[in-house]
Amino acid sequence: MSSAYIFDAVRTPRGRGRPNGSLHEVTSLSLASQVLQAIRDRNQLDTSLVDDVILGCVMPVGEQGSDIARIAALVAGYDQRVPGVQINRFCASGLEACNMAAGKVASGEARFVVAGGVESMSRVALGADGGAMLVDPAFAFDHYYAPQGIGADLIATLHGFSREDVDSYAVQSQQRAARSWAEGRFDRSIVPVRDQAGLVLLDRDEHMRPQTTLDSLANLAPAFVGQGESGYDQAALARYPQAGKINHVHHGGNSSGVVDGAAAVLIGSREAGESLGLKPRARIIGMASIGSEPTIMLTGPALVTRKVLQKLGMTLSDIDLFELNEAFASVVLRYQQELDLDSARLNVNGGSIAMGHPLGATGAMILGTALDELERSDKQTALINLCVGAGMGTATVIERV
Amino acid sequence: MKNFSVRADSDGVAVVTFDVPEKGMNVISDEVQREFDEVLAVLRDSSDVRGAVIMSGKPGGFCAGADLPELLDNIDSWCALDGEQELARGIAESGSWSRRLRELETCGKPVAAVIHGVTVGGGLELALACHYRVAIADSKLRMALPEVGVGLLPGGGATQRLPRLVGIKTAAPWLLDGELISLEDAMAGSIVHAVMSADTALEDARRWVLANPEAQAPWDEKGYRLPGGGPHSAEGYRHFAPMIAARHTGFGAEHPSVGNILKCIYEGSQVPIDAGLRIEARYFFNTLRRPQAKAMARTFFIARQALNKRKEREDLESYLGVLQQVSEQEQQVLLEEGYSSVLVANLCRVTSVGTGSPAAVPAVETRGVDLETIDLLKRRLLYVQALAAARCLDAGIVVDPLEADLGAIEAGFPSWTGGPLGYIEIEGFEAFIAQAQHFEREHGARYAVPPGLPRRLESGQGLYN
Numbered sequence: 001m002s003s004a005y006i007f008d009a010v011r012t013p014r015g016r017g018r019p020n021g022s023l024h025e026v027t028s029l030s031l032a033s034q035v036l037q038a039i040r041d042r043n044q045l046d047t048s049l050v051d052d053v054i055l056g057c058v059m060p061v062g063e064q065g066s067d068i069a070r071i072a073a074l075v076a077g078y079d080q081r082v083p084g085v086q087i088n089r090f091c092a093s094g095l096e097a098c099n100m101a102a103g104k105v106a107s108g109e110a111r112f113v114v115a116g117g118v119e120s121m122s123r124v125a126l127g128a129d130g131g132a133m134l135v136d137p138a139f140a141f142d143h144y145y146a147p148q149g150i151g152a153d154l155i156a157t158l159h160g161f162s163r164e165d166v167d168s169y170a171v172q173s174q175q176r177a178a179r180s181w182a183e184g185r186f187d188r189s190i191v192p193v194r195d196q197a198g199l200v201l202l203d204r205d206e207h208m209r210p211q212t213t214l215d216s217l218a219n220l221a222p223a224f225v226g227q228g229e230s231g232y233d234q235a236a237l238a239r240y241p242q243a244g245k246i247n248h249v250h251h252g253g254n255s256s257g258v259v260d261g262a263a264a265v266l267i268g269s270r271e272a273g274e275s276l277g278l279k280p281r282a283r284i285i286g287m288a289s290i291g292s293e294p295t296i297m298l299t300g301p302a303l304v305t306r307k308v309l310q311k312l313g314m315t316l317s318d319i320d321l322f323e324l325n326e327a328f329a330s331v332v333l334r335y336q337q338e339l340d341l342d343s344a345r346l347n348v349n350g351g352s353i354a355m356g357h358p359l360g361a362t363g364a365m366i367l368g369t370a371l372d373e374l375e376r377s378d379k380q381t382a383l384i385n386l387c388v389g390a391g392m393g394t395a396t397v398i399e400r401v
Numbered sequence: 402m403k404n405f406s407v408r409a410d411s412d413g414v415a416v417v418t419f420d421v422p423e424k425g426m427n428v429i430s431d432e433v434q435r436e437f438d439e440v441l442a443v444l445r446d447s448s449d450v451r452g453a454v455i456m457s458g459k460p461g462g463f464c465a466g467a468d469l470p471e472l473l474d475n476i477d478s479w480c481a482l483d484g485e486q487e488l489a490r491g492i493a494e495s496g497s498w499s500r501r502l503r504e505l506e507t508c509g510k511p512v513a514a515v516i517h518g519v520t521v522g523g524g525l526e527l528a529l530a531c532h533y534r535v536a537i538a539d540s541k542l543r544m545a546l547p548e549v550g551v552g553l554l555p556g557g558g559a560t561q562r563l564p565r566l567v568g569i570k571t572a573a574p575w576l577l578d579g580e581l582i583s584l585e586d587a588m589a590g591s592i593v594h595a596v597m598s599a600d601t602a603l604e605d606a607r608r609w610v611l612a613n614p615e616a617q618a619p620w621d622e623k624g625y626r627l628p629g630g631g632p633h634s635a636e637g638y639r640h641f642a643p644m645i646a647a648r649h650t651g652f653g654a655e656h657p658s659v660g661n662i663l664k665c666i667y668e669g670s671q672v673p674i675d676a677g678l679r680i681e682a683r684y685f686f687n688t689l690r691r692p693q694a695k696a697m698a699r700t701f702f703i704a705r706q707a708l709n710k711r712k713e714r715e716d717l718e719s720y721l722g723v724l725q726q727v728s729e730q731e732q733q734v735l736l737e738e739g740y741s742s743v744l745v746a747n748l749c750r751v752t753s754v755g756t757g758s759p760a761a762v763p764a765v766e767t768r769g770v771d772l773e774t775i776d777l778l779k780r781r782l783l784y785v786q787a788l789a790a791a792r793c794l795d796a797g798i799v800v801d802p803l804e805a806d807l808g809a810i811e812a813g814f815p816s817w818t819g820g821p822l823g824y825i826e827i828e829g830f831e832a833f834i835a836q837a838q839h840f841e842r843e844h845g846a847r848y849a850v851p852p853g854l855p856r857r858l859e860s861g862q863g864l865y866n
Contacts, residue, residue: 127638134642135632137663141645142654231647238649241747242740242770293772 004102005280006398007266007273009368010038010191014205014356017121017258022202023193024122024260028057028064031193032072032118035264038191039114040076043266043278047077051110053084054100056093056117058359059124060086068118088360089289090389091327093117094263095363095396099287101267102396111272116264117361126258126359133390144239144295146232148389149224149250151297152328154236157247158296159334166329167217170254170353172343173326177350178210185349185376189368207257207356222248223255239295254329259356263364282371285381286312286397293391298331300393301385302338308383308395316341319397320379323370325362325386326351349373362386367396374400402436406458407443413451414607415444420458427459429498429523430468431475437501445508452511452610454603455531462543463514466522467498469551469702476689476698488686495689496682498523498557502530503678511616513606516593521545526557529566529592532616533609535602536584536593544587547579552697552817554658556685560665561677565620566590568629569666570640576662577648591619620674631670641667656817657693661685692827696819699865700810704803717808720790720799724809724821725755727785727847734844735778744770744778752782754812783824784837785847786814790821794864795853802865822864830858 012031015023023031032055040047055069070084089096094117101113132139139145146154156166180186181204192203225248228236233246266278273280288308292300301324309315322345324335336346349369352362363386370382385395403422409415417440421427444453457463475494482491493500505512505527514531517540525544528534536542546555546563554560555576563572567590575582587593597605610616619625630636648659661684669677688694708714728749735745749755770778790805792798799805806820818824825833834855840848857863 130633130638135637135645135667137645137660137667140642141648141660141663144646144649144654146646227643230643231645231649232643235646235649237747239772241751241775242744244743244747 002106002108002269004105004267004284005270005273005401006282006284006367006371007268007278007280008039008043009189009263009265009364009371010035010042011189011263011361011365011368012193012261013190013202014207014257014259014261014358015122015193015202016206017260017356017358019122021122021260022206023120026120026193026201026260028118028120028123029068029072029075031120031260031262032068033076034193035116035118035191035262036072036076036078036114039264039266040078044276045112045266046276047082048079049272049276050078050082050112050114052101052104052113053078053082054097054113054115055084055086056088056097056360056363057086058088058090058093058119059126059128060088061129062124064118064120064124072118089392089394091325091357091359092289092363092386092388092392092394093360094365095367095384095386095394096289098265098267098284098364098367099289099394099396101265102284102287105267105269110268112266112268114264115267116262116364117358118262119358119360120260121258121358122260144235146236146295146297147227148297148327149255150228150232150236150246151295152250152255152330153222153224153228153246153248154240154243154296155298155334156249156330157243157245158240159330159337161249161330161333163249164214165333166249166254167214169329169333170217171212171214173347173350173353174208174210174212175350176348177205177208177354180349181205181208185372186369188372205355207259208354212253217251217253220251220253223251224248236295250328250330254353256325256327256352257354257356259358261356261358261361261365263361263368265364265367280401282374282398282400284396285399287395289392289394291392295391297389297391298327298387299334300387300391301331301335304385304393304395305335305339305383308397312397314397319381319383320345321348321370321373321382322346323351323366323382323384325357325366326353327357327387329353331387363394367398371398374398402439404433404436405440407440409447409450410607412607412611413449414610415447415450415453416603417453417455418458419455419464425459426461426519427457427464427524428468429464429466430471433468434497434501441501441504441508444505444510444512450510451614452513454513454515454606454610455527456515456603457517460518462518462524463516463520464524464527465519466524469698473695473698473703476695479686480690480695492682492686495686496556498526499678499682499685502526502558503675506530506532506618507621511610511613513610515602515606517542517599519543521547522555523557526555526559526562529562530558532613532618533606534593535595535597535606536587537599537602538596540599542584544582544592545579546576549577549658549662550579551701552657552688552694552819554662554665554685554688556681558678558681560662560681561669561674562618562620563592564666564670565627565674566592568627569632569637569670570629573641573644573666576666577659618674627670632667633671655693655815657691657697658688661688693817693819696823696827697817700803700806700819700823701816704807707803708807715800715804715808717799717804720793720805721754721808721812723789723793723798724786724812724814725753727789728753728755728782730847731782731785735781740770740778748775748778748782751815752779752786754786754809754814780836781840781844783818784840787821787824787833788837788848788851791825791854792851794822795851825854825864830854834858
C-alpha cells in the first residue's frame with residue numbers, strides 16, 4: 001500500500017444559511033463546481049488524471065440529489081471520464097470523503113481523487129431527506145432515538161457543564177475565529193464565491209459574531225426545551241437514568257451555525273503528484289470511524305481519537321493540533337475533559353460555532369484549516385475529527401511532509 | 402350455527418345476530434370464527450342477499466373481543482412452534498380473525514353494524530370492518546382497544562383501519578393507551594356514522610344497506626389518502642416522531658406490544674390495506690410469542706378477572722412489605738457501592754414496589770455507568786424482589802401466585818413483567834436460577850435461591866399450579 005498525500009485544500013466562505021445569506025442565490029451545484037474548479041485551476045490539474053470525485057452531502061435530495069458529485073464535476077468542466085460519488089456520513093461526510101479518497105489512492109485504485117463536500121442549508125433544509133432514524137419505531141423506539149440537540153444537552157448534564165461553561169466556550173470560538181480572519185490565517189484556503197459575471201458574492205464567513213460576550217449570550221433562550229418536552233427528554237432519560245433531568249444549555253449561540261458552503265481537497269499518490277510537479281503538503285497517516293451509543297449520539301470523538309491513535313501506535317502527546325468540529329459546545333468541552341487536552345492545542349482558529357457547519361462540507365473544511373495551521377505555526381501533526389449523527393465518529397491524522 | 406343467527410328479510414338484507422350461548426357477553430372464540438365463515442358464505446354466495454346488518458343479541462353490548470382464556474392456550478401452542486412451516490401456520494392461525502374481517506369488508510355487498518354497550522377489542526375491530534356503524538343511544542357504549550393493557554396488540558385490523566379513518570395522530574393514543582373512544586370523537590372520525598334509539602337503529606342500518614349497494618371501505622376507494630399524511634410527511638415528522646420518544650414512560654422497550662403497535666402504524670400506513678393487515682398479523686404473532694405478553698395477559702386478564710369474582714382478597718401487607726424491604730435494602734447497597742442517588746432513585750422508580758426514594762447517604766464518588774451496568778442494576782433490583790416473592794410463596798406469606806403478581810404490580814412493580822413471579826418466567830426458570838446464583842456469589846446471600854424454586858422446576862409444577 002502506498003501513501004496518500006494532500007496537495008491542496010480549498011473552501012468557500014460560509015454564508016448564512018437563510019434567505020438573507022449571501023450564498024442563498026447560489027445553487028448547491030454551483031457551490032460544488034466552484035470549489036472543484038478552484039482546486040483544478042490552482043494546481044493546473046489535468047483532470048483526466050482524477051480517478052474519482054467524492055463529495056459529502058447530508059441532504060442529498062432536491063437540488064442536492066442524484067449524485068451531485070458527478071454532476072458538479074461535469075459542470076466544473078472536468079474531463080467527462082472523471083466519475084463522481086456522493087456520500088453521507090452525516091456531519092463527517094466531508095472528512096469521510098477525504099478518508100475514502102485516501103483509501104482509493106493508498107490501494108492504488110486512484111492516482112488523484114478530489115474529495116470534499118457541499119451543503120446549501122439555506123436551499124435544502126436540514127431534515128429534508130427524512131429517513132428511518134426519526135420515525136421508524138424499529139429504530140426510534142427500540143433504540144431510544146433523540147435528536148442531536150438533546151444529546152448535546154445530555155452531555156452537558158452528565159458531565160457537569162453549566163450554561164456559563166458552554167457559553168464561555170462559544171465566546172472563545174468567536175474570538176479565535178475573528179483573530180484568525182484578522183490575521184489572514186484562512187487566506188490560503190478561501191475561494192470567494194462568484195456570480196455568473198465573475199463578481200464576488202462572498203469572500204468571508206458571514207455567520208461570525210465577533211462581538212459576542214457572555215452577557216449577550218445569556219439572553220438567548222435554550223433551544224431544545226420544547227423538543228425535550230415533546231417526548232425526547234423522556235427517551236433520553238429512559239436511556240440515561242443517572243441524569244435525573246436534562247439541563248438544556250444549548251442555543252443558537254453555542255451550537256454550530258446553519259450555513260451554506262463547499263470544500264475540496266486534492267488527494268493523490270506521490271507519483272501522481274510528481275508527474276504534475278505538485279508538491280505534497282501533508283500525508284494522511286491515519287483514518288478511522290467508530291460507532292458509539294446512539295441516543296446521546298455525540299460522544300464519538302474521544303472514542304475515534306483513541307482508536308486512530310492506537311492504530312498508529314501514537315499517543316495524544318504525538319499530536320500537535322486537534323481539530324474537533326464544534327457541533328455543540330458541550331461536545332468539545334467533553335472531548336477536552338475526557339482526553340485532558342490543553343485548549344491551546346484544540347480548535348485554535350475557532351470553529352463551527354463561530355463560522356458555521358455546512359453539514360456535508362465541514363469535515364473537508366476543517367481538514368484544510370488544520371493543514372493551514374500546521375504550516376503557519378510550523379507544527380507537524382494534526383488530528384481532525386467530528387461527532388456524527390446516530391452515534392458515530394470519524395477521524396483523520398495528517399502529518400506535514 | 403350456535404353463535405350467529407342469520408335472518409334475511411324480504412328486501413334481501415340479512416340480519417346477523419351475534420349471540421354466544423351460555424355467556425353473558427359475546428367473545429370471539431375459535432368456534433365463533435369458524436361459524437363466521439358460514440356467515441360470510443351466506444353473504445357472498447346467496448344471490449338474494451343484498452347486504453347485511455350485524456348486531457348483538459346481548460343486552461350488555463356488541464362484543465368484548467377475543468376469548469382470552471382460549472387465546473392464552475393458543476398462545477402456548479404458538480410459542481412452541483418452530484421451523485418455517487410451523488411458523489407460517491402460526492401466523493395464519495393467529496391472524497385468522499383479521500383475515501375473516503377483511504373478507505367481510507371486501508365481500509362485495511354493503512355491511513352495517515349496530516353497536517351498543519361493550520364494543521371493545523376484536524369486537525370493535527369487527528365493527529370497523531363493516532362499511533357503516535350505527536350506535537344505539539344511551540346504551541353505555543364503551544368503545545376501546547384495551548389489548549395493550551394486557552400486553553397484546555389489536556390484531557384484527559385496528560392498527561390499520563383506525564389510522565386510515567382518523568389519521569395517525571388521533572388514532573395512536575387509542576391504540577397505545579387503550580383509552581375509551583368517546584362518542585363525540587367517534588362521530589367526528591366516522592368510527593360511528595349515526596346514533597339512533599334502540600328501536601330505530603336496526604331500521605336505519607337496513608335502510609343504509611339498501612341505499613348503498615356499492616359500499617366499500619374508504620381505503621378501498623380510488624384516490625384514498627391517509628388523513629394527516631403518513632409518517633414520512635411534514636405532519637409525520639412533527640407529531641409521529643416525538644410521539645415515539647414520548648412512549649418511553651417508565652419502561653423502555655421492554656413492553657411487549659407498545660413498540661410493535663408503533664411499528665404496525667408506521668409500516669402499515671405506507672402500504673395498501675391488504676399489505677398493512679399482513680404486516681399487523683406478523684407483529685401480532687411476534688407479540689404473542691414474547692414471554693412478557695403471556696405474563697401480562699395472565700396477570701391483567703386472568704388474575705384480575707378471577708380476583709374480581711372472589712369475595713375476599715388475600716391480605717398482602719406482609720408480602721408487599723417484604724418486597725419493599727428487599728428493594729430498599731438493595732437500593733442502600735447500590736448507594737454504598739457508589740452509584741448516585743439520582744440513578745438509584747430512577748432505577749427504583751421503574752423496577753420496584755413502593756414509591757419511596759432511597760435514604761440520602763453521605764456523598765460518595767459516583768461511579769461511571771454504562772448501559773450494560775444500568776441494565777445489570779435494574780436486574781438486580783428485579784431479582785431481589787422476584788426472589789423474595791418466591792420465598793413468600795414457599796413460606797405461605799402469600800398463597801395465590803396470581804394475587805402475588807397483581808398485588809406487586811398494583812404496588813409499583815413494573816407492569817411489563819406481569820409481576821415478580823411473571824418476571825421469573827420471562828427470564829426463564831433455569832436462567833433465572835443460574836443468574837440468581839451468580840448474583841449470590843457476587844453480591845451475597847440475599848440472592849440465595851429459595852429451595853421451592855428448583856423444586857417447582859424439577860417437578861414441572863411451575864409457579865402457578
